[in-house]
Amino acid sequence: MPASTARSSTEARTAVERGRDVVAEARRATADVGPLLRLRISGLAGSTKRRLGLLGVLVGMLTLVAATVPAWGPGAGSGDRAQNLLLFMPSAYLGVLFIAVVSATASGGGRELLARDEAVAFPVSPTTDHLGSLLMAPLNVAWLLQAWVVLGATAYVLGPERLLLVQLPVVLWIAVATAGAQVVAWSFEWLRRTAHGGLATGILLGLLAALAVTAVAAGAVTGFLDRAPTVRIVLLSLAGRNGDWAAYAGGLGVLAALALVLVVLGAVPAHRAARRAPHEETALETSHHPARPLPGSDLRMVLRIDRAGIWRSVPLRRGVAVLALIPGGVALAGGLGWDMLLIMPGLVASGGALLFGVNAWCLDGRGGLWRETLPLSPRLGLVSRAIVLIELLVGATVGTLLLASLRAGVPSLAELVALVSVTAVVAMMVTARVLQWSVERPYATDLRSARATPAPPTAMFGYSIRLAAATTMVSLLFTGVVELGDWRLPLLVAVPFLLFSTRRLVKVARAWEDHPTRARVLATVAG
Numbered sequence: 103m104p105a106s107t108a109r110s111s112t113e114a115r116t117a118v119e120r121g122r123d124v125v126a127e128a129r130r131a132t133a134d135v136g137p138l139l140r141l142r143i144s145g146l147a148g149s150t151k152r153r154l155g156l157l158g159v160l161v162g163m164l165t166l167v168a169a170t171v172p173a174w175g176p177g178a179g180s181g182d183r184a185q186n187l188l189l190f191m192p193s194a195y196l197g198v199l200f201i202a203v204v205s206a207t208a209s210g211g212g213r214e215l216l217a218r219d220e221a222v223a224f225p226v227s228p229t230t231d232h233l234g235s236l237l238m239a240p241l242n243v244a245w246l247l248q249a250w251v252v253l254g255a256t257a258y259v260l261g262p263e264r265l266l267l268v269q270l271p272v273v274l275w276i277a278v279a280t281a282g283a284q285v286v287a288w289s290f291e292w293l294r295r296t297a298h299g300g301l302a303t304g305i306l307l308g309l310l311a312a313l314a315v316t317a318v319a320a321g322a323v324t325g326f327l328d329r330a331p332t333v334r335i336v337l338l339s340l341a342g343r344n345g346d347w348a349a350y351a352g353g354l355g356v357l358a359a360l361a362l363v364l365v366v367l368g369a370v371p372a373h374r375a376a377r378r379a380p381h382e383e384t385a386l387e388t389s390h391h392p393a394r395p396l397p398g399s400d401l402r403m404v405l406r407i408d409r410a411g412i413w414r415s416v417p418l419r420r421g422v423a424v425l426a427l428i429p430g431g432v433a434l435a436g437g438l439g440w441d442m443l444l445i446m447p448g449l450v451a452s453g454g455a456l457l458f459g460v461n462a463w464c465l466d467g468r469g470g471l472w473r474e475t476l477p478l479s480p481r482l483g484l485v486s487r488a489i490v491l492i493e494l495l496v497g498a499t500v501g502t503l504l505l506a507s508l509r510a511g512v513p514s515l516a517e518l519v520a521l522v523s524v525t526a527v528v529a530m531m532v533t534a535r536v537l538q539w540s541v542e543r544p545y546a547t548d549l550r551s552a553r554a555t556p557a558p559p560t561a562m563f564g565y566s567i568r569l570a571a572a573t574t575m576v577s578l579l580f581t582g583v584v585e586l587g588d589w590r591l592p593l594l595v596a597v598p599f600l601l602f603s604t605r606r607l608v609k610v611a612r613a614w615e616d617h618p619t620r621a622r623v624l625a626t627v628a629g
Contacts, residue, residue, distance in 0.1 A: 131229035168250040172258035179261020195332035199279040206287035228376040243566035267342035274357035281364035288371035295378035404486040411465040430505025448573030459536035461556035523596040530603035546629040
């Protein structure tokens with residue numbers, strides 16, 4: 103029998119052979135992205151697929167409108183307002199990178215193509231996971247909003263002349279920022295998983311926070327933004343409008359090459375992170391919690407369980423930290439006045455609801471079956487979940503406003519009453535809406551994974567759009583009311599919203615008390 107001619111694992115390989123293996127692995131990983139995406143889509147119901155298709159068309163139309171319509175607005179291209187806005191464009195482009203980095207880092211590298219439990223049966227290459235995360239980056243309302251803002255502002259500043267050529271550098275810059283954010287996020291996730299990752303990430307974040315506070319206190323933020331490298335994006339768009347083809351073609355080539363390099367580079371820390379165990383998740387799952395004295399009432403006991411479910415979930419803890427610090431930090435750095443801060447409660451509330459509220463019963467998972475055996479009223483669990491969610495939304499909003507107040511000064515009575523009113527309104531409105539979604543459309547999800555979301559990415563995308571649109575409209579309404587100067591008007595406007603939200607909560611409570619409905623929800627989230 104002839105001897106095998108297969109290469110032994112102990113034989114040395116040349117650099118060329120190792121390079122071929124890397125290229126072959128990259129091709130396989132890239133080819134796997136399409137089937138995995140189709141697998142995710144195939145699991146959706148027919149009506150959900152139709153809604154997703156309509157939503158995709160709507161988003162495409164809104165993107166086209168945002169990128170073109172402002173170019174024909176009053177004063178676009180040459181007016182005083184356009185010239186003043188031109189000075190802020192480099193800062194806006196830099197903000198795209200900042201939001202992308204924060205969003206990707208908080209979710210541990212991006213969105214998962216497959217959940218952790220499913221990846222056991224269907225092993226996915228880290229490169230495939232990385233590429234899938236990049237493709238699903240637009241399924242994020244923060245990513246979409248910042249893209250619409252910079253595209254619309256660019257169109258308004260530079261006008262309609264050669265608009266496609268003007269917008270192309272901006273689109274490439276958004277791609278560069280998204281790919282660069284993935285590199286940073288995967289590197290941060292790898293650092294988290296090292297032997298002393300918790301200490302290292304804590305020190306790093308502390309240094310960054312201290313640096314940011316020092317820059318704001320020293321008044322150096324404006325000087326830094328004036329020297330931001332994103333000034334070149336503005337110059338490149340101007341070159342496309344003015345017909346400076348040599349500079350334009352060279353700049354586009356640099357941006358395209360940089361985006362490609364960052365996409366490839368992101369696979370390196372993704373592989374390194376995949377080779378290490380997630381220490382933070384493992385520590386939470388293996389930790390011991392000593393028993394505490396029983397509280398004095400059933401409601402307090404259920405509240406304790408629900409609060410512990412948030413703080414013992416890695417993605418929820420990270421999300422709460424980001425929600426409490428980032429909006430307030432942005433408002434503080436931008437020096438927003440109280441008239442602009444009326445928008446913040448709606449944005450914070452819509453973001454906080456996406457942490458777990460849109461699928462509120464996923465906090466229990468399989469434990470929901472145990473909780474159902476307790477001799478408690480079903481309505482008690484719903485009340486507890488609503489209280490915990492309102493606590494989270496109001497607490498994050500208060501933290502944001504406290505940070506922003508360091509530079510905003512003292513609000514007038516009308517502004518203070520409007521802030522309290524809009525905070526109460528959006529908290530109640532969002533809580534009622536997401537609890538209704540939780541009862542009507544539950545999902546099975548595992549919030550132990552650091553990158554988990556309470557619903558599939560497509561569903562989260564739809565939820566985020568609807569919540570952001572509703573809360574923004576309400577915030578704009580209160581912004582207009584406060585301009586009238588009467589502190590009693592915000593209270594009068596808030597009353598019908600609070601009554602409507604209370605009515606919706608009562609309807610959700612009645613639905614939750616229905617035994618077949620409750621059994622369907624618990625069976626789904628426990629699956």
